[in-house]
Amino acid sequence: MTEFEPVLLRRVGKPDSQSLAGYRADGGYRALAKALGDLTPAQVTELVKDSGLRGRGGAGFPCGVKWTFLPKDHPGPIYLCVNADESEPGTFNNRILMEEDPHQVLEGILLACYATRASVAYVYVRYEYGRSFRVMQQAVDELYANNLLGRNILGKDFHAEVYLHRGAGAYICGEETGLIESLEGKRAWPRIKPPFPAVEGAFRKPTVVNNVETLACVTHIVDRGPDWFKSVGVPPDPKNPRDAGSYGPKLYCLSGHVNRPGCVELPLGVSVRELVEEHGGGVWKGRRAKGCIPGGLSMGFLTEQEFDTPLDFNGPGKAGCLGLGTAAVIVFDETTSIVDVLYNTCRFFAHESCGQCTPCREGTGWMMKITDRIRRGRGRLEDLHILDEIGRSIGIMPGTTICGLADGAGWPVKNAISKFRAEFEEFIRSGRKSPELELVGAH
Amino acid sequence: MSVLTEELRQKIVAYLAHYPRKQAVTLPALHVVQDALRCVPLEAVREIADLLDLSPAEVQDTMTFYGFFRDEQAPLGRTRLWVCRSLPCMLRGGEELLGRLGEKLGVRPGGTTADGKITLEFAECIGACEGAPCVLVNDEHVMNVTLDRVDQLVDSLRA
Numbered sequence: 001m002t003e004f005e006p007v008l009l010r011r012v013g014k015p016d017s018q019s020l021a022g023y024r025a026d027g028g029y030r031a032l033a034k035a036l037g038d039l040t041p042a043q044v045t046e047l048v049k050d051s052g053l054r055g056r057g058g059a060g061f062p063c064g065v066k067w068t069f070l071p072k073d074h075p076g077p078i079y080l081c082v083n084a085d086e087s088e089p090g091t092f093n094n095r096i097l098m099e100e101d102p103h104q105v106l107e108g109i110l111l112a113c114y115a116t117r118a119s120v121a122y123v124y125v126r127y128e129y130g131r132s133f134r135v136m137q138q139a140v141d142e143l144y145a146n147n148l149l150g151r152n153i154l155g156k157d158f159h160a161e162v163y164l165h166r167g168a169g170a171y172i173c174g175e176e177t178g179l180i181e182s183l184e185g186k187r188a189w190p191r192i193k194p195p196f197p198a199v200e201g202a203f204r205k206p207t208v209v210n211n212v213e214t215l216a217c218v219t220h221i222v223d224r225g226p227d228w229f230k231s232v233g234v235p236p237d238p239k240n241p242r243d244a245g246s247y248g249p250k251l252y253c254l255s256g257h258v259n260r261p262g263c264v265e266l267p268l269g270v271s272v273r274e275l276v277e278e279h280g281g282g283v284w285k286g287r288r289a290k291g292c293i294p295g296g297l298s299m300g301f302l303t304e305q306e307f308d309t310p311l312d313f314n315g316p317g318k319a320g321c322l323g324l325g326t327a328a329v330i331v332f333d334e335t336t337s338i339v340d341v342l343y344n345t346c347r348f349f350a351h352e353s354c355g356q357c358t359p360c361r362e363g364t365g366w367m368m369k370i371t372d373r374i375r376r377g378r379g380r381l382e383d384l385h386i387l388d389e390i391g392r393s394i395g396i397m398p399g400t401t402i403c404g405l406a407d408g409a410g411w412p413v414k415n416a417i418s419k420f421r422a423e424f425e426e427f428i429r430s431g432r433k434s435p436e437l438e439l440v441g442a443h
Numbered sequence: 444m445s446v447l448t449e450e451l452r453q454k455i456v457a458y459l460a461h462y463p464r465k466q467a468v469t470l471p472a473l474h475v476v477q478d479a480l481r482c483v484p485l486e487a488v489r490e491i492a493d494l495l496d497l498s499p500a501e502v503q504d505t506m507t508f509y510g511f512f513r514d515e516q517a518p519l520g521r522t523r524l525w526v527c528r529s530l531p532c533m534l535r536g537g538e539e540l541l542g543r544l545g546e547k548l549g550v551r552p553g554g555t556t557a558d559g560k561i562t563l564e565f566a567e568c569i570g571a572c573e574g575a576p577c578v579l580v581n582d583e584h585v586m587n588v589t590l591d592r593v594d595q596l597v598d599s600l601r602a
Contacts, residue, residue, distance in 0.1 A: 077463070089529040089568035127474075127511065128525075128569045130582025163461040166474060168509035171567065185469030185495075187508035203463050255531035255572035262573045297530060297568075330531050330572070344533050348567055354508075437538050 004232075006265040007249050008216050012100040018135055020142040023103035029148065031223035032110050036156045039222075044115035048218055051226035052247040057083055057174070057211030058296065058325045059404075060313045062244050063218070067116050069198035070206045079207040080118040081183065081197075082109055082215060084125040084132065085167055085174040088296035089348060090328035093251035093263050094212035098125070098132035101216075102139035106162065108215030110153070111222050113160040116208050121160065124179050126167045137164055171352035175403045176209035177201075178354065189356045190403035213251055233268035234312045246312035246324075253328040254280045257289070257336070269315070273307040276331055287333040291419070295325025297345055298408020300415035304334075320418070322411040338420040339427050340434050342412065343371040349409035360406035363394040367413055374424070377433035384424055388417045446486040451479055455494055465495040469505045473512050482518035520555040520562040522600050525579040528565045531572035536589065540576045541565055543593050561600050 006012075016022030023029070035044050049064025070078060082105075086094040097105055109121050125133045140162050143149040151159050170188050172178040177191035180202045201207020221229050229248045236245035246268040252275055255261045259281030266279070272292060276282065283289045289304045294311060300321040302309055309319045317323050332341055350368035355361045367390055370383050391414040394400055395407030417424065447455075458471040472491045476483045483506060492499040506512045513519050526541040541552065541563075548556050548563055555562040571577040574586020580600065588596060 086570055087568060090531050090572050091568075092570045092572055095570050126570070127582060128566070128579055128584075130579075131584070133582075161461075165461075166470065168470060168473070168511040169566075170509050170511075182470065183467060184464065185466035185505055186501075187505055203467075253572065255575060256534045261531075261575065293530070328572075330534070332534055336534065340533075341530065344528075344530050348529055351567055437542075 004249070004266055007220055008097065008104070008213065008251060009100075009263070009265045011104070012096060017100050018102055018139065020103060020139070020146060020148075023101070023107075027223070028103050029107055031219050032107055032114075032148075033154060035111055035114055035222055036154055036158055041115045041117055044111060044222060047226050048115065048221055051217075051221045051229040052245050053214065053217050053221060053229065054244060054246070054313060055211055056213035056217070056250070056326070058088065058298075058323070060244075060324060063210065063214055066198065066210075067112075067208060069196065070116055070208065071199065074117075074206055076117065076119060077205055078116060078118045079202040079205055080109065080112055080116060080121040081176070081179060081202055081207055081209040082121055082123040083174060083176065083179060083209055083211050084123050084129070084136075085179060086129070086212070086326075087126055087171040087174050087352075088298065088326045088328060090255050090293060090330040091253055091296050091326040092328075093253050093326070095129055095132055096251075096263050097212055097216055098129065099135050102136045104216050104219055105136075105212055106139055106143060108218040109162060110148070110160060111218050112208065112210060112215055114158055118208065119160060121162045122183055122202070123162065123164045124167060124173065124183060125164055126173070127169050133164060133166060140164065170354070172354040172403075172405060175405065178403065179209060180207065187354075189354055190405075192402055217248055234310070237314065240314075243314065246314065250311075250327050252279075252311065253326070254331070255328070256292070256331040257284045257287070257333040258282065258331050259284050269310045269312040271308050271310050272302060272329060275311065275329060276307065280331070283331065283333055285333070287335065289331050290334045290336055290338070291332060293328070293330040293412070294319075294321050295323065296328045297330070297348060298405075298411060299323060299325040300411040301419055303419050320415060322408065337375075337427070337434060338416060338423050339371070339375050342416045343368070343375050343434070345412045345416075346371045346409070349405070353405060353409070357401040357403075357406065359394040359400040360409065363390045363406065364409045366390060367409070374428060375434040377431050379424075379428040381425060381428055383428070384417050384421065387413050391417075445490065446480070446484055447476065447490045448479075451475055452490075452494065455491065466497060466501070468495055469497070469502055473502075473506055477512055477519070480518070481520070482513040482515050484515040517553075518555075521560050523562045523564060523579075523581050524600065525564045525566035525569060526552075527567070527569045527571075527575070527577050527579075529568035531568070532575040532577060535575040537576040539590060540578075540588055540593070543590055544597070547593055547597055558601075561597075 011017045054060040178188040182188035197207040234246040236243040294316045346368040350364040353364045391410035455472045458468045571584040
């Protein structure tokens with residue numbers, strides 16, 4: 001294994017990692033000066049497109065391509081929404097970026113504003129990230145005080161404002177049109193698409209929504225060039241003409257039953273096994289893993305036998321998961337009951353379904369009730385069939401909901417039942433009960 | 444009688460410059476009020492609506508969607524203590540932590556201690572999974588809150 005030198009996390013933990021002076025001393029805002037001095041907005045977009053950068057928030061859509069969906073010659077305003085509503089269970093990489101190296105993110109935001117001609121960027125920060133909010137606000141204030149935000153940035157004909165906007169504890173605000181609705185002051189009900197935000201987004205104007213880590217990557221793509229970015233990660237599968245590749249470094253979050261939980265930066269494509277063994281210090285208490293969530297709760301499950309799956313944009317899908325998601329790996333050991341894991345998962349989605357679409361609102365609620373019944377020792381074998389059927393019938397893919405929350409709620413259920421069926425059946429037949437959860441109601 | 448002081452009004456009005464539409468100030472305004480009053484009374488909803496040229500029903504609609512804001516029937520205590528119960532924390536004792544904190548404080552999730560100091564709530568993933576089990580004290584993470592650290596945490600919040 002060759003040692004990978006971190007790029008996105010290179011300044012984390014260093015003294016002065018949050019200040020403008022510290023960032024500049026490490027070459028910060030060099031990429032912005034280069035873009036404003038030597039490149040047109042279209043050229044910056046082209047660089048990002050050439051790099052193959054795919055969105056880090058979960059969907060993996062090519063970032064530069066997304067930017068080109070904006071209407072040409074629009075009179076404006078155009079908005080950039082930065083998705084810092086990171087709420088996918090197991091995911092905390094954007095929190096670390098914002099808390100530890102806010103200017104790296106802000107430089108990416110400014111580059112994106114320049115490339116897309118956005119005049120205002122709203123950074124939607126989940127309420128739970130109080131420290132991120134304060135560190136980012138301080139960094140924004142520093143930028144205004146140093147002519148790096150506002151009018152005529154760096155003396156050029158480039159103007160941009162950045163405002164931080166705090167959420168209020170709703171997972172659905174991470175869905176890009178839910179985020180926009182929430183920003184506008186409404187309940188965060190995702191919109192039917194089309195129109196996509198690029199055409200009609202925040203305040204009915206063209207809008208780009210990008211994830212924090214994606215924008216941090218933009219900083220380095222402009223600074224080091226797309227060839228550097230493409231030298232890291234996994235090229236497209238030549239046998240799959242639709243594969244856009246999995247280029248660049250990725251922040252992997254590792255949590256659950258490992259000896260050293262944490263966030264580690266590696267080239268896209270590391271296997272779960274290498275991540276757990278080499279970077280997480282192995283499974284805790286000398287035990288074996290039973291399985292894991294490969295990329296945030298909504299991606300489904302991998303069994304221990306599937307741990308050689310590469311965590312690039314294709315790997316988890318080939319193993320039956322929904323996708324790479326946020327690349328947040330949650331490991332559970334061999335002593336953990338899959339019944340408890342699935343109940344916890346279903347409870348999360350029942351709590352976070354926004355209630356707009358009936359199949360999701362009712363489906364997530366019933367999946368929680370049925371898994372609760374199973375864990376209380378009153379399950380029936382046909383419950384597994386019902387759960388599977390609900391899991392298959394809710395979501396964008398079957399065409400029954402407006403957004404992907406329901407796909408993410410159904411996927412772990414489908415995966416758990418197909419991959420751990422024997423354990424569910426044995427549990428139901430035995431009539432055992434999971435330990436009582438005192439005090440904790442369903443909602 | 445007005446619930447919002449002049450200071451709170453000015454804090455809310457200052458947000459208007461950030462957005463092209465007044466309605467976008469709804470969430471910032473609700474935060475300003477709840478931070479100061481520990482709840483958003485119905486009268487404050489009316490006054491926010493007035494400041495933003497909205498119907499009070501529109502503010503109420505947004506406010507109640509989030510399940511985050513309290514009305515005057517159930518104001519927050521001085522500290523809101525959120526205990527994460529999502530999978531990464533559950534795997535490392537989050538449910539037991541919530542149970543123990545409930546016992547220690549003598550309240551169920553959602554409740555506030557009799558002295559008005561601590562409101563206990565469960566949370567879905569709060570994004571500090573490397574330090575599971577974790578909690579939020581208002582909006583600051585406290586990580587690795589194992590059962591042996593419960594007394595220390597509660598004492599610090601009661602002080």
